[in-house]
Amino acid sequence: MSEAYFPVGPGLGMEENFLSLDDILMSQEKLPGRAESALPRLAVLLGQGAGSAESVPEGSKLEIPLWLAKGLHDSKRRIISVELPKIYKEAWRTVFSADANVVDLHKMGPYYYGFGSQLLNFDNPENPEIAQTILQATEGGPVLPASNSVCPLQTFTARFRRIMDSSQNAYNEDTSALVAQLDELERALFQVGQKGLNDFQCWEKGQASQITASSLVQSYGKRKFTEVDG
Amino acid sequence: LFQGDLGPFNPGLPVEVPVWLAINLKQRQKCRLIPPEWMDVGKLEEIRDQERKEDTFTPMPSPYYMELTKLLLNYASDNIPKADEIRTLVKDTWDTRMAKLRLSADSFVQQQEAHAKLDNLTLMEINTTGTFLTQALDHMYKLRTNLQPGESSHSQDF
Numbered sequence: 004m005s006e007a008y009f010p011v012g013p014g015l016g017m018e019e020n021f022l023s024l025d026d027i028l029m030s031q032e033k034l035p036g037r038a039e040s041a042l043p044r045l046a047v048l049l050g051q052g053a054g055s056a057e058s059v060p061e062g063s064k065l066e067i068p069l070w071l072a073k074g075l076h077d078s079k080r081r082i083i084s085v086e087l088p089k090i091y092k093e094a095w096r097t098v099f100s101a102d103a104n105v106v107d108l109h110k111m112g113p114y115y116y117g118f119g120s121q122l123l124n125f126d127n128p129e130n131p132e133i134a135q136t137i138l139q140a141t142e143g144g145p146v147l148p149a150s151n152s153v154c155p156l157q158t159f160t161a162r163f164r165r166i167m168d169s170s171q172n173a174y175n176e177d178t179s180a181l182v183a184q185l186d187e188l189e190r191a192l193f194q195v196g197q198k199g200l201n202d203f204q205c206w207e208k209g210q211a212s213q214i215t216a217s218s219l220v221q222s223y224g225k226r227k228f229t230e231v232d233g
Numbered sequence: 234l235f236q237g238d239l240g241p242f243n244p245g246l247p248v249e250v251p252v253w254l255a256i257n258l259k260q261r262q263k264c265r266l267i268p269p270e271w272m273d274v275g276k277l278e279e280i281r282d283q284e285r286k287e288d289t290f291t292p293m294p295s296p297y298y299m300e301l302t303k304l305l306l307n308y309a310s311d312n313i314p315k316a317d318e319i320r321t322l323v324k325d326t327w328d329t330r331m332a333k334l335r336l337s338a339d340s341f342v343q344q345q346e347a348h349a350k351l352d353n354l355t356l357m358e359i360n361t362t363g364t365f366l367t368q369a370l371d372h373m374y375k376l377r378t379n380l381q382p383g384e385s386s387h388s389q390d391f
Contacts, residue, residue, distance in 0.1 A: 116376065156376050163369060164339045170365065171335070188372060196365040203361050207303065 025187060029114035030069040030121070036085040038063055069121055091119060099158050107184045115186045116159065162189065170196025252301070256308050266309040271295065272302070274315050277322040284329045290353040299327065299357045330358060338366055342373065 041061045067075075067083065075083040089095065166185065170193045182190055239250055247267060250258075258264040271277070271294035283291050295301060302323045310316040334354070341349045 116372070156373070159373060159376055160342055160345065163342050167335060167339065167365065167369070171362075192365065192368055192372065195368050199361055199364050209307065 025114075025117065029117040029187075030073075032114055032118055033066040033068050034072050034085050034088060034122075036065050036067050036072060036083050038065055039082055039084055042082070069118065073121070087122065090115070091122060099161075102161070114188075116188045166193055167196065169193070171200055252304065256304060259309050266305065266312045268305060268309075268313045269295070269301065271298075272305070272313065272319060274318050274322065277319060277326070281322055281326045281329070284326050284333075288333070290330060290333065290351065292353045293326075293355060296355050297357075298323065299355065327358075330354075331361070334358060334362055338362065342369065345373070345377075 038061060065083075067085070072083060072085050162185075166189055182193060185193060239248070239254070242248055255264065255266055259266055276294070280291060280294070302320070305313060306316055306320055313319065334351075337349065337351070
């Protein structure tokens with residue numbers, strides 16, 4: 004029943020873990036941005052034109068994946084400037100402060116928390132508030148007195164209770180309806196909670212001290228001992 | 234492996250032995266088990282009511298009450314008077330404690346405290362909720378470090 008390998012988790016804060024699958028998938032998410040200078044012959048690459056010799060004119064709007072945006076972002080050379088995706092903007096932040104539980108975070112981009120943390124890499128005057136919203140959305144705690152700053156921290160705090168309750172009490176039920184609304188980070192938490200619950204039930208039934216075939220071995224498809232003749 | 238001496242075993246006289254030996258002998262039908270003195274309907278009812286009244290955790294009669302109850306009720310229920318009632322009572326107490334634990338975890342997270350003190354919790358309860366809680370707190374920590382790009386230490390004021 005133990006893990007076959009130990010997955011590398013997503014990185015801390017504004018850094019990403021190079022080997023983490025979650026971080027890699029997350030950095031593929033697109034950001035709206037603008038080209039600050041003409042980009043010669045890159046039109047095809049960025050989906051703007053048909054010919055291979057076209058250049059992207061200055062000021063045109065682009066959708067860039069995060070990894071590309073991070074690499075090209077430099078205030079001195081002015082190649083790209085990025086804007087916040089709408090979910091991190093002011094309008095959504097007020098939605099989160101009202102009630103973070105009703106938001107379908109998976110639809111908004113499955114990596115709300117991780118992506119939000121990465122956005123803080125780009126110098127943006129609204130950064131501290133974004134960070135706070137993300138945190139508080141999970142707790143739903145008191146909104147800060149400074150203006151209407153709501154942040155991912157708040158989103159996290161608001162939704163935490165829901166995740167805990169639902170993961171700890173749904174034994175052997177179909178949880179897809181509950182999980183559909185959570186983003187990747189919350190899903191991982193949910194699975195940990197479920198696993199804890201399953202292990203406890205297993206112990207109570209007495210299965211914890213029985214030896215069962217490991218799930219890895221069962222998929223090998225070898226013949227079982229009892230089926231061999233002679 | 235550990236060694237020791239037990240006994241002498243004389244028929245009809247009560248002897249104290251480790252639980253594993255008692256269960257083994259019982260399965261071989263060589264003995265009869267006597268329940269511990271806290272495993273009694275009146276006492277368990279008291280504990281359960283106290284648990285429901287208080288906001289903090291009551292000290293439990295034994296740090297292994299869950300495991301002991303499970304073992305004894307599975308293997309030796311015929312030696313324990315009112316086994317079903319005992320099972321229900323212990324389960325009730327367990328549910329109350331778990332609910333209290335979750336409530337306090339929730340308020341802990343909501344207020345973003347730095348410490349929580351949990352007295353009188355048994356290991357079983359900690360194990361059931363521990364993994365989830367530590368992971369959630371890890372995520373909170375990561376999100377919180379976003380707020381202080383230059384510092385490395387914690388801060389409660391933001």
